[in-house]
Amino acid sequence: MSLRSEAPLVKICGLSTPDTLEAAITAGADQIGLVFFPKSPRHVSLEQARALADQARGRAAIVGLTVDATDGAIDAIMEAVRPDWLQLHGSETPERVAAVKQRAGVFVMKAVGLATAADLAAAEPYAQVTDRILFDAKPPKDAALPGGNGVAFDWTILKPIDEPFMLSGGLSPDNVAEAVRISGAAAVDVSSGVETEPGRKDAALIAAFVHAARCR
Numbered sequence: 547m548s549l550r551s552e553a554p555l556v557k558i559c560g561l562s563t564p565d566t567l568e569a570a571i572t573a574g575a576d577q578i579g580l581v582f583f584p585k586s587p588r589h590v591s592l593e594q595a596r597a598l599a600d601q602a603r604g605r606a607a608i609v610g611l612t613v614d615a616t617d618g619a620i621d622a623i624m625e626a627v628r629p630d631w632l633q634l635h636g637s638e639t640p641e642r643v644a645a646v647k648q649r650a651g652v653f654v655m656k657a658v659g660l661a662t663a664a665d666l667a668a669a670e671p672y673a674q675v676t677d678r679i680l681f682d683a684k685p686p687k688d689a690a691l692p693g694g695n696g697v698a699f700d701w702t703i704l705k706p707i708d709e710p711f712m713l714s715g716g717l718s719p720d721n722v723a724e725a726v727r728i729s730g731a732a733a734v735d736v737s738s739g740v741e742t743e744p745g746r747k748d749a750a751l752i753a754a755f756v757h758a759a760r761c762r
């Protein structure tokens with residue numbers, strides 16, 4: 547069982563404007579996520595992402611989020627954006643995760659969707675090939691997106707996990723402190739919980755989230 551005392555690392559995902567990116571960095575976010583998934587309201591073009599990454603570089607770690615991306619798409623992101631991490635949020639196999647990590651030469655985080663404790667087994671094959679597991683809520687059956695759905699799950703199922711992990715899924719300024727306390731997460735990730743509508747991040751909510759995550 548992991549009982550952590552240090553403050554968790556904070557990632558704000560799905561940033562798409564210079565103002566909200568600046569708000570995240572000013573608030574003290576450790577990682578900023580850029581979504582490359584055209585169906586998402588948070589999708590950014592390579593040009594947008596390049597500018598946002600230039601703004602963030604050296605101030606927060608840059609995470610490029612992809613969903614079952616091809617080698618060509620990975621190469622294009624690496625060349626244009628130069629992220630510090632790639633977040634793989636589709637149905638990438640452990641072999642594919644290893645191949646992407648080798649090809650891109652950066653840290654790789656694999657998202658694993660959870661609804662019940664039985665789903666934890668799906669994370670095991672990724673332990674050796676990924677730098678971090680991101681436990682996210684399983685998307686609702688009719689969801690258009692594999693993530694960023696604002697859905698939470700039972701955080702107690704994560705208590706037995708010993709390795710440091712990142713937690714996401716329905717987190718907000720109101721529940722993140724409790725989520726960290728219950729789950730023992732070393733890191734937290736939020737998207738819709740700091741938005742006023744899908745894709746529209748809010749500077750005050752971002753600041754409140756970072757503060758709440760750190761001040762337990």
Ligand SMILES: O=C(O)c1ccccc1NCC(=O)[C@H](O)[C@H](O)COP(=O)(O)O
Nearest residue numbers: 559586693694695696714715716737738
């Ligand atoms: O956020 C998106 O639009 C998205 C699209 C496709 C795949 C993943 C996506 N987001 C993943 C994230 O990292 C989110 O932060 C995570 O799923 C939590 O989202 P939320 O429950 O909205 O905080």
